[in-house]
Amino acid sequence: xxxxxxxxxxxxxxxxxxxxxxxxxxxxxxxxxxxxxxxxxxxxxxxxxxxxxxxxxxxxxxxxxxxxxxxxxxxxxxxxxxxxxxxxxxxxxxxxxxxxxxxxxxxxxxx
Amino acid sequence: xxxxxxxxxxxxxxxxxxxxxxxxxxxxxxxxxxxxxxxxxxxxxxxxxxxxxxxxxxxxxxxxxxxxxxxxxxxxxxxxxxxxxxxxxxxxxxxxxxxxxxxxxxxxxx
Numbered sequence: 001x002x003x004x005x006x007x008x009x010x011x012x013x014x015x016x017x018x019x020x021x022x023x024x025x026x027x028x029x030x031x032x033x034x035x036x037x038x039x040x041x042x043x044x045x046x047x048x049x050x051x052x053x054x055x056x057x058x059x060x061x062x063x064x065x066x067x068x069x070x071x072x073x074x075x076x077x078x079x080x081x082x083x084x085x086x087x088x089x090x091x092x093x094x095x096x097x098x099x100x101x102x103x104x105x106x107x108x109x110x111x
Numbered sequence: 112x113x114x115x116x117x118x119x120x121x122x123x124x125x126x127x128x129x130x131x132x133x134x135x136x137x138x139x140x141x142x143x144x145x146x147x148x149x150x151x152x153x154x155x156x157x158x159x160x161x162x163x164x165x166x167x168x169x170x171x172x173x174x175x176x177x178x179x180x181x182x183x184x185x186x187x188x189x190x191x192x193x194x195x196x197x198x199x200x201x202x203x204x205x206x207x208x209x210x211x212x213x214x215x216x217x218x219x220x221x
């Protein structure tokens with residue numbers, strides 16, 4: 001049973017568009033949701049995170065929208081650039097040490 | 112500069128051989144992790160270490176063991192490697208909820 005689901009394995013957008021990556025989860029006890037960005041040949045790196053008490057978190061061109069009732073969240077990448085092409089992992093935890101990862105969405109930004 | 116290092120970066124072994132993957136961190140983080148990453152499966156937790164000699168199994172510990180004798184160093188050991196352990200292995204350390212990942216070791220077991 002996949003506790004954290006990313007609905008798209010891959011996504012392609014044109015440069016300048018807003019990329020939207022979706023994520024849903026099963027466990028209503030999850031209260032911390034980070035997104036990790038991974039480039040080929042590198043380890044994942046924390047991009048942005050939100051706690052369940054908030055419904056939106058913004059950091060530059062990256063915004064998380066969170067819907068606690070529906071148990072889903074999305075990462076919006078505004079004005080997508082070719083350098084944003086990477087794999088994005090949604091993850092979730094319930095204040096413990098264990099982080100559960102989704103299977104990732106591979107984003108390609110076409111110039 | 113906060114950093115997690117992994118050695119080696121690439122490794123080819125034959126089935127039945129022993130494998131040692133090494134990880135280091137310079138941030139004095141108490142908690143460290145080993146994950147494996149396979150296409151379509153995301154990151155799967157193998158082991159967690161809460162500090163020196165304080166290790167716990169993750170979700171897929173079978174076929175692996177770990178060693179942590181110094182806070183800054185965490186090893187993953189495969190005794191008698193199997194072909195289904197071919198994967199990319201990531202070490203991470205954490206402070207609070209933030210994970211810092213190393214660059215990974217690509218292991219191929221023939």
